[in-house]
Amino acid sequence: MPRTLRITTRNATFQQWQALLTNRAKRQRAGEFLVQGVRPISLAVQHGHQIRALLTAEGPGLSRWARELIETARAPRAVLSAELMRELGGKDEETPELLAAVGLPADDPARIPVRPDLLVVAFDRPTTPGNIGTLVRSADAFGADGVIVTGHAADPYDPRAVRASTGSLFALPVVRVPSHREVLDWAGALGVPVQVVGTDEGGPVDLAGHDLTGPTVLVVGNETHGLSAAWRAVCDQIVRIPMVGAASSLNAASAGTVALYEAARQRRG
Known part of the structure; x- marks a missing residue:
């Protein structure tokens, strides 16, 4: 199984994911973008897009959807604090269960x-x-x-x-x-x-x-x-x-x- 990182501070890895939300040039350089939401993440996996990392929040057990998606994607996983996940999820009052860093497809x-x-x-x-x-x-x-x-x-x-x-x-x-x-x-x-x-x-x-x-x-x-x-x-x-x-x-x-x-x-x- 892919390795799991644990991130509780705004380290360099977190800052890179954060930049994917706001900085187009950094998305291009990294060759990836951050995906929020159950349906977009599900379709990214279903249609064979490159899943570079799956980010989950620490805390209670994951839903059946999240467990099955992690098993299907078999991508590197990072467990973040709830506060950091809220920052990346874009909703201050809600902690997303799962986020995905997805590779940019070819412009061909x-x-x-x-x-x-x-x-x-x-x-x-x-x-x-x-x-x-x-x-x-x-x-x-x-x-x-x-x-x-x-x-x-x-x-x-x-x-x-x-x-x-x-x-x-x-x-x-x-x-x-x-x-x-x-x-x-x-x-x-x-x-x-x-x-x-x-x-x-x-x-x-x-x-x-x-x-x-x-x-x-x-x-x-x-x-x-x-x-x-x-x-x-x-x-x-x-x-x-x-x-x-x-x-x-x-x-x-x-x-x-x-x-x-x-x-x-x-x-x-």
Whole structure:
């Protein structure tokens, strides 16, 4: 069995885990991120992600869920004081039973499985971690094959993104690339025609009026500025979501969710 550490002070090991919650650069250097919550941790193990360490709180015996997960993951384990676990768990009034340090997966679009009805979401320069997590959750719910985050963007492995995904971050590939070019190069090498469909309030075609049943990259723009000029130039079609009322636009993750639902609706039909 993997060895067990006992940590009761804010030593260097604890400080490294603490930094994973707040410092993107340190997540990258360490090649790992910290995962909070029963469902996200369970899905990380279920889907074969690299579990580098499991952190538990000292005190009463562990639940059946925690014991079985520790047995399944067979990762190094650390037992921390309740106070230290509360700091890492992000809830002052609650001590988490279990936390996991998980290895960062490769930012390689080849991780995305290619099916005849491929559906991939490209999120262009998102600035809010919660929006990334929400869109990943929607992509998982509506049968997308992966999410690609492009450009200078918030981090999908920020704790706020991980929580908002409710574990879906581990159920489908999420990849970061520098720009639209890497997405087009990957799609162009698949050997099948892939349409690139952007979403924008000023698009010339209603979302429901465009065929989304074939291989598709669905592009969702930045929360403030929408699609970049580069993405607009390469889209085969830009679609709009019809709206009424006083709202001038939808939240980026909400717009992406609506578009994903429409793609799923058409594909069921």
